[in-house]
Amino acid sequence: MLKKQAYVAGGSPEAYDEMLQADGTPRPQYAELTRWLEGQTRDGFRHKQQEADAIFRRSGITFAVYGDAAASERLIPFDLIPRILAASEWRFLQRGIEQRVRALNTFLYDIYHRQEIVRAGRIPAEMVTGNSAFLPEMMGFDPPRNVYAHIIGTDIVRTGAGGFFVLEDNLRTPSGVSYMLENREAMMRLFPELFAAHRVAQIEQYPELLRQTLESVAPAQCDGDPTIAVLTPGMFNSAYFEHAFLADQMGVELVMGSDLIVEDGALFMRTIRGREQVHVLYRRIDDDFIDPLNFRADSLLGVPGLFDLYRAGKVTLVNAPGTGIADDKAIYAYVPEIVEFYTGEKPILNNVPTFRCAVDDECTHVLDNLQDLVVKEVHGSGGYGMLIGPHASKMQRREFASRIQANPSNYIAQPTLSLSTCPSFESNGIGPRHVDLRPFVLVGDQIRITPGGLTRVALKKGSLVVNSSQGGGTKDTWVLED
Amino acid sequence: MLGRTAASLFWMSRYMERAENIARLTEVGYRSALTPNSGGGHREDWRSILVAAGCLDAFEAKKRPATPEAIRAFLLLDRDHPSSVRSCVEIARNNARSVRTALTSEMWEALNSTWNELADLQPERIGPARLPEFLDWVRQRSAMFRGATIGTLLRTEGFHFSQIGAFLERADNTARILKMKYAVLLPGTGSSDRNAYQWETILRSVSAHRSYRHFFQEAYRPNNIAEFLILRQEMPRSLRYCTDQVQASLASLVELTERGQMGLALAGARYGKLAQVQIDALLRDGLGAFLDQFIIDTAEMAEAVADEFHFV
């Protein structure tokens, strides 16, 4: 039996526990699950865990880890215990996320047009036009519906007394949505009784909503039904499974650069019946690589002239090139101002306090307090190139300090956050593990946020790193309906 | 369907078929090594197997002594040799992976688990004692994949590209085996022990030594063997049967896509010839030249299909 007494809330005293309140009783949304957990056995869980692995293996859901040849196709560990959000919590998050993505899309429109926010002195010009993530070639272009970031995965953490904070906005090519969907599939097969006992908001409509979103941003010049394709760098990319999965679920072609040709001022894919025009390209290739004619000339992944076709309104690229400026870690610190500037409202969701090493005073503070801070590269992602002060050795900190001094504007720092914990299956039963949350947002003719999202969990006891590339796992995430 | 997807399905099945054929050829070599006094010596047998597998030059380029062990390792597990069983399965699996969503999960499982078992296999693990077991395993795996394809894949374009790949490869393989040994099938070849052994070898390499007896109900005779492997519609590895299958799939593709007429015309012309010609006439007019032309035509047919369906 998995007694609830065996589960001690929180990995550390200051962490918020998703399941248990301070007095040890379950939060209302976890009441049913707690009862159910008490009826489970360790062997039963082990058995289910194996079943889950078999399900994922069969589906082919793998994640490639760079620089690790032996494990180049690995399953992301899946934790059986769902993470549950109450309806009221979700409504709050939904409002906060919607406000934020609306503001960020408006920000993108503005900085690629008149730059009112710069003229108003709210953000220094060099932070924008001098930023390497800013794409001058995008200036003056009106993307369909004025949407730049169509597919967004907002990383949210819950800390301290239970407040939600946005950690990253991920406006380029966020991944993970396939895990959200596959996790739900697996859970429904493994524990149908749980779904009978809860009103869990559905998520399986995501591929259809994605398709609708993509269709809604077809170029104005496209009359009739737009043809959509998903552009992948190929099967050695870490997220290849997801690219194939999404194309399959939407019923559209998964293409590589070599399948596409530019002809007669339009984009076509080579099919067995000859060429077929593509109107909307959901590209899962970074800006630098999408077009060797306009960007990195050595890219073999992209299509020469693709960007010109985009600017000529012949094809829509999703997300737009140049969205990276809005999720740049240096711009991140300005997002509360961005929200206020464009919406006239206070931000609903707060930022994690962030120190910009580009600013002298803040840099000094960072260097003096490295042991308490997490330092990140401005353009890094996936947990690479960061320093977790409290866990680093003196030598590592010294070495990192010299890197910061050499190029301060390349770094930001944040306090170490005690991410909330959620019960997770471990060899001895159930233990608290730190989690974050990535809800997935679609922006087209309207803003659609799939209830829940992907919960990433640091499976190593005490660890705060949830990235799958660094040993993190995932959980199914439930939003309970009222 | 993307041209690349069609190409990947074609090559996936073609390489799986090739893996099986290489395993069969290796088995022939292995058996001949067990047979005493097999005429020209074991070395010659292995050599002719490399010829039939179309990789004598590749082997010689490695400048290794032509011991049975070295040849076996080369044919089965060599990572640099694109037609080793290992490489064939790897290529088949990579093609499958790049079009994963065009396959059924049964097909993917069959291929992926085969590759997972093969990927780390060391040559030492399949010494003479374990070789037959390994070769059986390869054939079973190929059969499993074929069964998954036939049993689960929708009969749309993808299925037909897969079929065309498999049967062009099989036709090519049977033709090469015949080419390797055709001298012993020519009219007037006596039934010496040496020749009887060669005939058996041919039949074994296409797993037809037992079906021959069922079908003809008489001792091995060279023109029967030639007829069996070239002209009999009943024999699933015969040139005629393979051509028939390619033709059928191309006809379906023409119907589905209104393309592929050129490939279909080539297959139709070839099938018409195989359906009409008598074996005696074929042997009289020159079997070697016929086989050479057949192999060339097969390549041409593959090119026509690649071209018409934009394999990129």
Added chain:
Amino acid sequence: MRIAISHQSEYTYDRDGGTTVQALRLSPPRHAGQSIEHWRISAPGIETAARYTDAFGNVVHLIASNGEAGPLRVAAEGVVHTTDTAGIVGLTDEAASPAVYLRETRLTKPSAAIAALAQSVHVHSHGVTDEMNTLHGLMATLHAQVAYEISSTHAATSAAEAFAGKRGVCQDHAHIFLSAARQLGIPSRYVTGYLLTDGADAEAAHHAWAEALVPHLGWVGFDPANKTCPTERYIRLAVGLDAAIAAPIRGVRRGPGAETLVVTVAVRQAGEQAPQQ
């Protein structure tokens, strides 16, 4: 001045069967001091080209040829009227904001030597830069220090490399100028265009220079290779942050064999305009 221009590029290939995609910035703009009497681009696929105005105000045509045999010819020709404005182009209505023209690119990244050059020509008082005197000083110094020498550099030579070698062609002069001007916080851009010369010097007819944004005047041209501000003999074609971005023809070819390019540019003064009906 009425000037007739013919700009031909002929690409020949060892072997047929490749695919070529080209972005053409071959449409001279209209602005103070420059008007277009007629202009025509001929190239395979130009009728169906994707056409747009880029962030820097250039009209772009994207053409593609897939597998056609034989040489690929891109020709632009027409008649342009110019007047002398002492190099002042004024404000142009492109989308890019002035601050964009301070961005560093690979070709214009300043070296320590270029930074020093910038400081040496910097004219300012009470912390306020005197742009015109600074830019004229920069042009004169550059002209004196960097020798005009054909074939001493290539298309991918950066400003830093050319300045270190103290030799280059008009592209290199312009790049060093941009690099130094941006160091001083003066927005500046690369201009490619045509120059009417007295001789039949084809190399010089296809020309490049720099423009800087000067308060109250707008964009002002500087030609450090010739130590002059553009006159009525200059025809502006395309602009950008550097030569790669402002290239009149930028292409990617995929396919077998090597490519040979022959460019012919003829710029001549045309007689009086034929009477219009």
